Amino acid sequence: MAKILVILENAKGKIVGLTKECLTVVQNLAREIDAEVEGVILGHEISNLAQEAGKFGVNKVFKVDDAQFRGINILYHTRTIEALIKEINPSLVIAGASLYGQELVPRLAARFDKAMFASVKSLTLEGDEYDGIHPLFEEKLFVSMEGPTDGLTFATVLGGNNPEAEPDDRLSVEVVDYSPVIQDSDKRESFVEETIAKVSVDITKAKLLISGGRGVGSAEKFSAITEAAKALGGEVGASRAAVDAGWVAYDHEIGQTGKTVTPDFYIACGISGAIQHLVGMRNSKTIIVVNTDEEAPIIELAHYAIIGDLHEILPELMKQI
């Protein structure tokens, strides 16, 4: 029986949402090719996560639970998953195209001297081949990628294109302890430390989002965004630049490393429209831009744009609504 190996990414004691999106793709594929779904999870003190993976249709989870995996070391992960692949012979190794997946999976594919389905929106079966759709030119065009289903294939699935798999409490899972495989040369990479912000506010359900970027200008001036959001009954969104500057909490970040949102109205103020931001908000129903630069790339995506200073436009908007 064919086997699919899913790399179960986890952070802050949770299986990440993108892995659950990837599991939706995997469940559909597994049904079509009648495959066994197995997972690998690496980290420290992650027993409950290995169990949880079962609810998402993973039949068997290889758990690498070791203090050396407390912080992520891609060389350790590559080596250990390489050993596991050699042992269980999956036909497909798949992960979310998160920053972790995009670093790990191409490296792993290259180790097996394979190309891969890199950052695909979808991965389906077309006859006896896999078909994956990959965006070109920041999603202005798309290309289909094709590869045989026999042999070994690697893939990463882009976020925001598939729903997260729904947990099913009736499903059970076999958890197998798997020992880390690390060679001396893998110690050329070492984890030092990381900071990850906590998330407590959920902006993904908001119908109206007013988002601020670097163009807002300062932490004090960011109140222009918060006040407008409050007055109009919306939530606050932000670009990574505004979050990095410390003007607003990470909970509000939208894009590749933040949330994917689809509100009725998205008002982008002082945001230029880097692709990393656009992927998180491009499916909003009505997009309104407030920007001093008429050439800001976000305008290409917008339905309405006011060319002007957000600090003049937002108060006026509050007045007129």
Place this chain on the structure above:
Amino acid sequence: MNILVFVKATIDRNAPLDPDEIFPGDRDDKSDVMTNNYDKNAIEAALRIVEEKGEGKVTAVCLGSDMADKVVKEAIAMGCHEAIRIENSKTEITHFYSVAKILAAAAKKVGEYDLLLFGMQSYDYGTATMAPMVSEFLDLPLACWVEKVAFNNEKVTVDKVIEGGIRKIELQLPAVLSIASSGDFEEPRYTSVRRIMKASKTVVPVWEIVDLGVEEQKPSVEFDDIEEPPARTEKCVIFDDGDANELVGELLGALKEKGLNLGAFK
């Protein structure tokens, strides 16, 4: 400190996109071609590292057709000490797997390097596979989306972007980094007309793929049809004439006409 920085020529953002002509080699007009944006962040990083160390050399490496000459010369104009173009006109190799093999072989041929720097993504294919694949083919440690670097002895400590924060890791040199569009190298330097003129006179060595000793291999996953997403029917309505009061009034009027009520959430 010897640094190789990998730069790619892609279709210019302002040139019309044509699904049949997605590579610079497909075009006749040089003005349709530009340096992949993110590679300028990588060049900036390379130059800053060498400037701060007070020693070293930056070599730009590009696999491309002669349409890419412009890109290699821009790298020189920005301050790279040397450049190499690997000729890619007849064979037109574009698959990331094959490109990664060629770039890894080119690095081997250069021989002496401490750092290989990549842009974080290409504008055309945008698979972000190049840095991880090359690092694997050369058996080197890797960090992607690097915002900050610090060197000590034979090591580099980097700050890399992760979801919701930053991870600090330490890599033994030589190492491969992809440079983030945000962080310390966010603003690539501008180059002057004078420098561009000067660079345009430099003769850039052109290497042939056949001399790199890369085994030809069919990639296990191949690219097929290119599709355009359904075109959007309406264009963006732009309000740029008037004071704030008028602009907002026009926006609300336009929304109302479409039956959209921004005041519905109060």
